[in-house]
Amino acid sequence: MSFGKKGSHSKRRFAALHPFRADLHCHSSFSDGTDTPEALIDLALEKGLSGLSITDHDTLGAYPQALDYAQKRGLLLLPGIEFSAYFQESPVHILAYAFRLKSEALLTLCGRHRKRRFERNLEIVQRLKGLGIHLGEIKGEGRPHIALALIEKGVVGSIQEAFDRFLGDGKPAFCPGKTISVEETLEVIHRAGGRAVIAHPHLIRKQSLLRRLSELPFDGIEGYYAKFSPERERKYLELGRKKEWLITGGSDYHGTNKPFSSLGSSWVDEKTFYTLYDHFNEFRSQ
Numbered sequence: 001m002s003f004g005k006k007g008s009h010s011k012r013r014f015a016a017l018h019p020f021r022a023d024l025h026c027h028s029s030f031s032d033g034t035d036t037p038e039a040l041i042d043l044a045l046e047k048g049l050s051g052l053s054i055t056d057h058d059t060l061g062a063y064p065q066a067l068d069y070a071q072k073r074g075l076l077l078l079p080g081i082e083f084s085a086y087f088q089e090s091p092v093h094i095l096a097y098a099f100r101l102k103s104e105a106l107l108t109l110c111g112r113h114r115k116r117r118f119e120r121n122l123e124i125v126q127r128l129k130g131l132g133i134h135l136g137e138i139k140g141e142g143r144p145h146i147a148l149a150l151i152e153k154g155v156v157g158s159i160q161e162a163f164d165r166f167l168g169d170g171k172p173a174f175c176p177g178k179t180i181s182v183e184e185t186l187e188v189i190h191r192a193g194g195r196a197v198i199a200h201p202h203l204i205r206k207q208s209l210l211r212r213l214s215e216l217p218f219d220g221i222e223g224y225y226a227k228f229s230p231e232r233e234r235k236y237l238e239l240g241r242k243k244e245w246l247i248t249g250g251s252d253y254h255g256t257n258k259p260f261s262s263l264g265s266s267w268v269d270e271k272t273f274y275t276l277y278d279h280f281n282e283f284r285s286q
C-alpha cells in the first residue's frame with residue numbers, strides 16, 4: 001500500500017489558527033443523519049474543526065455539492081462513505097476515503113446497495129405487519145428511519161428501543177437483504193483509488209472474526225471513536241501499527257438520530273488527514 005506524499009499542494013491556512021482536527025466519520029440527511037451536508041459543514045466550523053469527511057451509508061449523495069459548499073466556507077472536506085458489508089455472515093462496516101468520486105465501480109456498488117435497502121425495507125415492513133404493526137410512510141432508507149416510524153406510531157419510545165425489540169441484527173423484524181461481501185467491497189474501493197478502513201471495530205464482537213478480517217487488504221482501522229475505553233483504543237492502535245495501517249478516527253455523528261455522539265468528539269490530526277487528502281487531490285477531477 002502506498003499513501004500519497006504529505007503536504008505539497010494542499011492548503012494549510014487553518015493549521016496556524018487552531019490545533020488541526022478532522023472528524024472522519026459522520027452522517028448527513030442523505031443517509032440516516034438529521035443534518036444536511038451544509039449544516040454539517042457549518043457545525044464542523046463552529047466546533048473548530050479544520051477537516052471533515054461525510055461518510056453516509058452506501059451513498060455519495062452529499063457530494064459534490066458538499067465539496068463546493070465546504071470550499072466556499074473554508075473547510076477541508078475529504079470524500080468518504082461507509083459501506084455495510086458482510087464477512088462470514090457477520091455485518092462489518094467499512095469506511096472508504098479519498099476515492100475517485102466518478103468511479104463507475106463505486107457508483108455501481110452504491111446502486112446495488114440502494115436496491116438492497118429498498119427490498120430489505122419492504123421485507124422489514126412485512127415482518128412488522130406479521131407482528132401486528134402496520135406502519136405508514138417511512139421517510140428514508142435506513143433502519144433509523146423505520147425506528148422513527150415506529151416511534152410515530154407509538155409502538156416504541158426511542159430509536160434504541162426500536163432496535164432492541166425489532167430492528168437490531170437478529171431481532172424479529174430484521175432482514176439484511178441481499179448482502180454484499182467485505183472482499184468485494186474492498187476490491188471496488190481499491191479500483192476507485194480509495195483507502196479502506198475497518199469502522200468501529202468494537203462492534204465486531206468475535207476476536208477470531210477480527211483476526212480473520214485483518215488478513216484482508218484493508219488500509220486502516222478506526223482507532224479513535226468516542227465510545228472506546230482506553231484498553232480498547234490501545235488494542236486497536238496496536239493492531240493498526242502492527243499491520244502498518246492508517247489509524248483513523250471520527251464521531252459517527254448522526255444529529256438527533258444518535259444524540260449521545262457529538263461532531264468532533266473523535267478526530268485525526270493533520271498528518272493523518274493529509275495522508276488521505278493529498279491522495280484525493282492527486283485525482284480530484286477524475
Ligand code: AMP
Nearest residue numbers: 057084141142143144159160163168169
Ligand atoms: P442500516 O444502514 O439501515 O442497516 O442502519 C444501520 C444504522 O442503524 C447504524 O449506522 C446505526 O446508526 C443504527 N443502528 C444499527 N444497529 C443499532 C442498534 N443495535 N442500536 C441503535 N442503532 C443501531
Ligand code: ZN
Nearest residue numbers: 027032057254
Ligand atoms: Zn447510521
Ligand code: FE
Nearest residue numbers: 082093199200
Ligand atoms: Fe457504522
Ligand code: FE
Nearest residue numbers: 025027082252
Ligand atoms: Fe457510521
